[in-house]
Amino acid sequence: MRQAHSVETIRTAERALMAALPDGALMQRAAAGLAATCTEALRRVYGARVVLLVGSGDNGGDALYAGARLARRGAGVTAVLLSPERAHAQGLAALRASGGRAVTPAAAGPLIARAELILDGIVGIGGKGGLRPEAAELAAAATASGATVVAVDLPSGIDADTGELHGPAVRADFTVTFGTYKPGLLIDPAASRAGALRLIDIGLALRDPVLEALQHADVAALLPTPSAESDKYRRGVVGIVAGSERYPGAAVLAVAGALRGGAGAVRYVGTGADAVLARFPETLVSAGPPAKAGRVQAWVVGPGLGDGSDARQAVAEVLAAEVPVLVDADGLRLMEREQVRSRRAPTVLTPHAGEAAALLGASREEVEAARLASVRRLAAAYRATALLKGSTTLVAEPDPDTPVRVNPTGTPWLATAGSGDVLSGLTGSLLAAGLAARDAASVGAYLHGLAGRIAAGSPIAAADIADSLPAAWRDVRSA
Template sequence: MRTAHRVETVRQAEQTLISRLPDGTLMHRAAAGLATACANLLGKVYARKVVLLVGSGDNGGDTLYAGARLSRRGAAVTAILLTPDRTHQQALTAFTRAGGRTTTPDNAQHTLKQADLLIDGVVGIGGRGGLRPPATDLIRAAEHHHVPIVAVDLPSGVDADTGEVHGEAVHATLTVTFGTHKPALLIDPAREHAGVVHLVDIGLTLPPPEAEALQHPDVSALLPHPGATSDKYRRGVVGIAAGSNRYPGAAVLAVAGALRGGAGAVRYTGPATAEVLARFPETLISDKGPKHAGRVQAWVVGPGAGDEQAPVSEVLALDDVPVLIDADGLRLADPGAVRRRTAPTLLTPHAGEAAALLGVTREEVESQRLWAVRELASRYRATVLLKGATTLIADAEGPVRVNPTGTPWLATAGSGDVLSGLTGSLLAAGLPARDAGSVGAYLHGLAGRYAADGAPTTAYEVAEALPTAWRDVTG
């Protein structure tokens, strides 16, 4: 599992460690990891031209010490000092003694044009706001000349704690971060600026994280596995109240996801019975509505519901089982009824739906995703799965889960219906809402990669790829 911590938490852990170590040890550890990562990216170091973009403080110090190491290995290293009067003096002395050269921003254009690598040491994790001149012009020049950029701890110009980007920011080829990931390295829009992220262990002891991203072993450990005595009812039954005369396909796709999600059976109620049975004859059908559909261990309501509010209200009143609310259900659900529920509730909005629930613009949600998912979870007293380029899962307590899988090809009609059915099935199989949302998003994203394989795909093909994703995760 990858974990991410806020700036204040990292600072406190660093100070605790620094108090027990000889002066400068922590910075040298960071610089050694940074230099190694840069050397690996270069392939060979000798005679390569490396440019350092050096700001003030410790981030600039890490950069200079790493530059000194690369210089001693034969690289031609030039440091562009953005604030000469505030440059880390000990690191600068070590850099020049190792053979490194310095220059000013005014004289740096020719140096950048010839560079094999640029190391971004403009600002560290404490930076606020976008890049400012002359750093902006120098970064643009490097990008114009297609110079690979390595960001030190964090791409300059992004907010470490929130993942927000206000103004110009570095687009790194590689980010070398120290001690722990920062939320911005996991959460869009900042994540798009980080490139490949490499974590250097510098010995920090850290408390529980602000955010975390599951990996294959974590997901495998959470997946339901039937035992020798399992039957379809012991494995869980998920109810699907979805579809309408206008959107029957949403019901078909939700059932498709549910059948591949680990529960033993799927009950369907709604106006798309014929369409569902034509594709999935194993589905258990009810024409009496959710309240009288039979026993289930979780409900999914809302995909393709149109303006049919009755099924949504009926499902919300069933307070003895978990409920997943998606799509039209989010618009039709009474907020008070959601908040009054005592059984787990999982909301799965995309950015536009989240904006409507919060009373803000879609742009605000997309630029402040971490805030949005936490605010929704708090306001509705529910677990929230906020869909998007970075899907986030949050509840009232614990770290925000960040889904690392997926592909842009998942932005296709019906994809969310498959995710709802899959996640509802995991709820019925016994997973807590936070785990069901996290595992569902992970498998769905992985299935999307398999289904697309670099080309356009459909929601139904994503559903068909779920068994492949499941087998991949479980080894």
Template sequence: MRTAYSVETVRAAERRLMEALPDGGLMRRAAAGLAVVCGEALGRVYGARVVLLVGSGDNGGDALHAGARLARRGAGVTAVLISPERAHAAGLAALIAAGGRTADVSDTEVVRRADLVVDGITGIGGRGGLRPEAVPLARAAHQGRGVVVAVDLPSGVDAGSGEVAGEAVRADVTVTFGAYKPGLLIDPGRGYAGAVRLVDIGLDLGVGPGPEKDRVPGHSDHSGQAVTAELEALQYADVAALLPLPAAESDKYRRGVVGVAAGSARYPGAAVLAVAGALRGGAGAVRYSGHSADAVIARYPETLVSGGRPSEAGRVQAWVVGPGLGNGTEAQEALHDVLASDVPVLMDADALHLADRDAVRGRGAPTLLTPHAGEAASLLGSDRAEIERERLAAVRELASRYGATVLLKGSTTLIAAPSGGPVRVNATGTPWLATAGAGDVLSGLAGSLLAAGLDALDAGSAGAYLHGLAARHAADGAPIGAHDVADAIPVAWRDVRAL
């Protein structure tokens, strides 16, 4: 599992480590790791043209020391000093002693000609995008032929949220030190980071109270408070450990039954797609309740269908409600019926528009909300642009306000629990997944995992992971439909379990 920590946590750990090391020791460690990655990106260091974009902070110092190492290996290294009077003195001296040189901030041509550009303009405390004098350099790096390597994170990206408020450097590779920062895992920042390489510099980081599997014994911030990660990104092994597997004595009821209340005369396809996801999500059976029973049974005859109220469909271990449900009286009654049940409920699409916050908060069983940015904006009384800018804050606020686990869909999907703790982030999807009905498939899939016994956070996280991976398998570089995603879920499942 990848874990990302707040800027404050990382800085506190760095201060403790610096106190234990000789003066400049931590920067030299970081620079050594940075130089190794730069050398790998170049392939052949001797004779390569390397340009350092150097700001006034420690990231600029890291870039200068790494540049000195590359210069000693035969690279021609030029440092563009954005604030010459504030450049890291020891780093600059090391570069000059190794044969490097400096260039004026206006020299964008040297950036375009470089084989490799190292972005050390701002650090993890940077806010609000690049300063005006740095913008032409960032543009030249993007236009040039060289590989762009960012130090710790691309300059102009907010380390804590991934927000890009203005122009930012677009990196091919980001070398981050000691720990991942949230802005490297959440869009739009993730899209600026390229491939992320983590360099171990010896930081003492651990996570605090939470599931036993997530704890590192004996770790704290030395103030008596346990240190908790901001984000968690599941990997194959984590998801494989969550997926339900039938035992020899299992039958369809022991494996769990998921109910689907979805579809309408206008949107029968939403019901079919939600059922498609549910059938492939690990539960033993799917009960469908609604007006699209004929369409569902025609496509999936194994479904147990009912035309009455959801509470009359039979016993289930979880409900999925909302896709294509509509907003009329019958839709409202179906939602009320589902929310009154004593089993976990996943709410999507029309159920979110009809949602009553008090009704959701008052439930005794877990609830999982799965909005996209537009739906999240409606639930929070905000606008979509604000949600897209501040996705991490939005998903946390929704989870707190509704007392529910929230899965905020997007190019990076975020899943937050109402109790707080690390937010899960998932980036397995593909732009081809932006297609009508794909969210209905995700609802059925995650709902089925709920019925199979996963808690809401794990069901949302594993569902999003499999859904994105299935889309990648289905697309393989070409357009897909939602039904293709559903059909590829078994492929994704086997892929994850193969490790």
């Protein structure tokens, strides 16, 4: 599992480690890992043209020491010093002793244009706000140069704790981060600036992550597995309340996801029964209402439901049930906040940014710009597990001390009509199979993203995602 820690936690761990090490040893560890990654990124080190963008903090020192290592191997290394009087003195001396040189930003243009590799050491994890104009010009020139850009710890200009962008920021091809991941490296919009991530262990003792990202082994350990004594009812029954005369396909897609989510049976309630049975004859169907449909271990309500009085009543009945409930799409508009807050059984809300904005009384742009804060607000406001869909899907609990989970498997190919319906059915089935709300949401998002990747390669439809879920399960289990 990948874990990310707050800047405050990282700073505390760094101070404790530096007190136990010789002066400068921690920076040398970081520089060694950084130089190794730069070496891999270059086709050859000897004769390579390398430019360091150096600010006044420790990130600038890391860049200078890494540049010194590259210079000793024959690279032509030039440091562009944004604040020459405040540059890391020992690092600068090491670079010059190794054959490197330093210039001011006024001389940087031609050097950046000819560079093969550019090392971003402008601002570290303590930086706030976007880059200042002079640094922003250098960052833009680096992007335009076509050189490989490697960020030191994080791309300069992003918010390390939140993933927010408050102005210009470096766009890196690789980010070499030290000790632990930073939330901003895993959450958009900042994550899109980080490129490929490389974590260098520098010996920090860290606890209390604020963010987690599951990996194959974590998901495999959570997947429901039938035993010899299992039957379809012991494996769990998930109820699906979805679809309408206008949107019968939502019912089909939600059921498609549910059938591949680990529960033993799917019970469908709604007007799309004919369409569902035509595609999935194994589905148990009922004309409703949900309260009279039969026993389930979890409900999914909302996809394609419409906004009529029957739909509103169905949402209210499902929320009154004493089993886990997932609310999506139209259900999010029809539910009452106090209905959700007063529930004793787990509730999972799965909005996209626009739906989250409506629930929070904010704009879509505000939600997308501050995804971490938004998903936390949503979970707290509704006392529910919140899964915020988007370029990076986040899962939060009402308890602010519980780490938020970020899904690492997403792909832009998932941005297709009906994709969310499949995710809802899949996650609801995992709830019915016995997973806790946070785990069901996290595993559902992980498998859904992985299925999208498996199906991709050409434009895909939501049904392709559902059809690829068995392959996603096998891929996770075989890792």
